[in-house]
Amino acid sequence: MTINEKQDELIEEFEFLGDWMDKYEHIIEEAKELPEMDPKLKQDQYIIKGCQSKVWLFPEYKDGKLIFYADSDAIISKGLVGLIVRVLSGYTPEEIRDAELYFIDRIGLKEHLSPTRSNGLLAMVKQIKLYALALASTKKMPT
Amino acid sequence: MEIKSEINYSYLEYQGAPVRHEFPALHQDVFGKPLIYLDNAATTQKPWKVIHATNKYYVEMNSNIHRGVHYLSQKATDAYEISRNTIAEFINARQSKEVIFTKGTTEGINLVADCFGRYAVNEGDSVVITSLEHHSNIVPWQMLCEKRNATLKVIPIDENGEIILDEFEKLLDETVKIVAVSYVSNTLGTINPVKEIIELAHKNGSAVLIDAAQAVHHIPIDVQSLDCDFLVFSGHKMYGPTGIGVLYGKEEWLNKIPPYQGGGDMIKTVTFVKTEYNDLPFKFEAGTPHIEGAITLKAAVDFIREIGINEIARFEAGLLKYATEQVLQLPEVQIIGTAKAKASSLSLNIRGAHPYDVGVLLDKMGIAVRTGHHCTQPIMDFFCIPGTVRASFAVYNTMEEIDKFLESLRRAIKMLV
Numbered sequence: 001m002t003i004n005e006k007q008d009e010l011i012e013e014f015e016f017l018g019d020w021m022d023k024y025e026h027i028i029e030e031a032k033e034l035p036e037m038d039p040k041l042k043q044d045q046y047i048i049k050g051c052q053s054k055v056w057l058f059p060e061y062k063d064g065k066l067i068f069y070a071d072s073d074a075i076i077s078k079g080l081v082g083l084i085v086r087v088l089s090g091y092t093p094e095e096i097r098d099a100e101l102y103f104i105d106r107i108g109l110k111e112h113l114s115p116t117r118s119n120g121l122l123a124m125v126k127q128i129k130l131y132a133l134a135l136a137s138t139k140k141m142p143t
Numbered sequence: 144m145e146i147k148s149e150i151n152y153s154y155l156e157y158q159g160a161p162v163r164h165e166f167p168a169l170h171q172d173v174f175g176k177p178l179i180y181l182d183n184a185a186t187t188q189k190p191w192k193v194i195h196a197t198n199k200y201y202v203e204m205n206s207n208i209h210r211g212v213h214y215l216s217q218k219a220t221d222a223y224e225i226s227r228n229t230i231a232e233f234i235n236a237r238q239s240k241e242v243i244f245t246k247g248t249t250e251g252i253n254l255v256a257d258c259f260g261r262y263a264v265n266e267g268d269s270v271v272i273t274s275l276e277h278h279s280n281i282v283p284w285q286m287l288c289e290k291r292n293a294t295l296k297v298i299p300i301d302e303n304g305e306i307i308l309d310e311f312e313k314l315l316d317e318t319v320k321i322v323a324v325s326y327v328s329n330t331l332g333t334i335n336p337v338k339e340i341i342e343l344a345h346k347n348g349s350a351v352l353i354d355a356a357q358a359v360h361h362i363p364i365d366v367q368s369l370d371c372d373f374l375v376f377s378g379h380k381m382y383g384p385t386g387i388g389v390l391y392g393k394e395e396w397l398n399k400i401p402p403y404q405g406g407g408d409m410i411k412t413v414t415f416v417k418t419e420y421n422d423l424p425f426k427f428e429a430g431t432p433h434i435e436g437a438i439t440l441k442a443a444v445d446f447i448r449e450i451g452i453n454e455i456a457r458f459e460a461g462l463l464k465y466a467t468e469q470v471l472q473l474p475e476v477q478i479i480g481t482a483k484a485k486a487s488s489l490s491l492n493i494r495g496a497h498p499y500d501v502g503v504l505l506d507k508m509g510i511a512v513r514t515g516h517h518c519t520q521p522i523m524d525f526f527c528i529p530g531t532v533r534a535s536f537a538v539y540n541t542m543e544e545i546d547k548f549l550e551s552l553r554r555a556i557k558m559l560v
Contacts, residue, residue: 019174019175020174020507021504021507021508021554021558024503024504024507024558025558028558028559052499052514052515052530053497053499053500053529054529073497073529074497074499074500075496075497075500075559076497076499076500076503076504077497077499077500
């Protein structure tokens with residue numbers, strides 16, 4: 001499945017959710033489905049700055065692909081980071097770098113992308129793109 | 144200072160109608176739900192009276208003040224100075240020149256930290272604050288202490304969120320030049336025993352600054368009876384405009400301490416050799432001030448006085464009591480800050496849910512609360528929590544809104560826990 005196919009799949013999932021509470025119900029479900037993150041990886045250096053809650057994002061570069069592990073102490077943040085991980089984890093740095101994330105807008109979370117919002121969805125996306133960009137250009141994980 | 148509450152009325156009246164009719168911003172839907180605004184400790188909505196006054200200023204009298212001889216300038220100057228008089232009366236200052244217009248509470252504290260600091264705080268001296276302070280009443284003093292090689296001492300709190308007065312007495316010695324304390328905690332709602340603190344500090348020969356940002360529109364304030372040396376507050380938290388605030392200072396202190404900023408209006412004569420500073424209050428108001436804000440602040444004070452601050456205090460105490468009783472019925476709720484005397488703010492957490500999650504869901508149900516550390520990270524560290532959900536009340540909130548808040552809280556708990 002390509003990144004875009006995954007985005008389309010998500011858009012379809014959200015399409016039938018009527019109001020905001022249903023959407024958040026779904027985001028909470030997403031959080032519950034996010035694979036557990038090794039507690040050892042929950043180090044301060046992997047905390048994404050700019051979120052009101054703590055969000056950890058750990059990148060692993062394996063067989064030419066970038067895999068992300070994430071967690072948060074707030075379940076909605078965990079669900080949000082879970083959505084992004086679901087769409088972007090497991091692709092080559094070039095694919096992630098070039099991906100245009102249209103699903104955020106389409107499922108109605110665009111307001112969460114504004115830099116002034118405190119939930120840090122933008123910070124999460126930026127961080128993932130940063131890892132991808134660094135790997136694509138230097139083939140090395142930024143430290 | 145505990146406020147007697149009366150919970151037998153569900154809303155406050157203003158000019159014969161529910162007071163919320165006076166606040167246009169309250170009458171809107173958010174996410175398809177009627178807005179319930181419970182973020183009043185961050186800022187309050189504005190009544191028509193204030194909105195009309197802002198309009199009136201630009202339509203009828205916009206011009207620069209104090210230096211013009213023409214009609215409009217005189218008119219604006221009069222309105223500006225009448226506002227100063229009204230505020231002086233409102234807090235019972237001896238004279239209106241003890242009222243300095245600032246940008247807000249933060250600027251007021253920075254002004255005192257800077258000017259009083261230059262005058263009175265030297266190497267080896269100390270400044271006392273409390274563990275309850277907003278960052279704006281911590282950082283300026285930290286900066287001062289760094290600059291002057293002085294020490295910042297902190298009065299601890301107990302698990303109810305009350306200042307431990309005995310510990311304060313232990314901190315008092317000849318090095319303490321100033322004590323800076325909030326009247327009401329923005330996070331926990333605790334009403335601090337400022338009268339006792341001021342008495343103890345004065346006995347020790349220390350000056351006192353009161354941060355009244357969370358108090359001035361909730362409880363009656365009389366600077367003469369308090370005998371504080373400085374008192375600061377913001378316009379926007381008391382139904383007035385943003386960007387305007389007040390520093391009250393005893394004349395004696397304001398004359399002694401050096402000016403804050405240099406510029407126009409704060410001078411009598413300027414030569415390249417020497418500048419003679421202007422008299423109070425202009426000495427501390429360099430440059431063109433926030434004229435419209437200062438003038439409009441009078442409308443906000445008038446609004447409060449027309450209802451009566453005692454009436455407001457009783458009514459809001461009723462709301463707080465009702466809300467507290469209601470949330471305590473939810474077993475998942477833990478109230479953060481259980482002081483005997485509280486005003487306006489109710490901080491809580493849901494066991495097993497992050498405050499951010501609760502805030503996001505409440506928002507989508509039309510309820511505006513604040514989540515996070517509320518610019519009081521030391522309080523969060525003390526209680527070992529990442530933040531709280533804070534509902535804070537104002538004159539226009541109603542019992543029905545608290546019921547809806549509870550209903551929404553229940554729904555959020557169901558989803559999160």
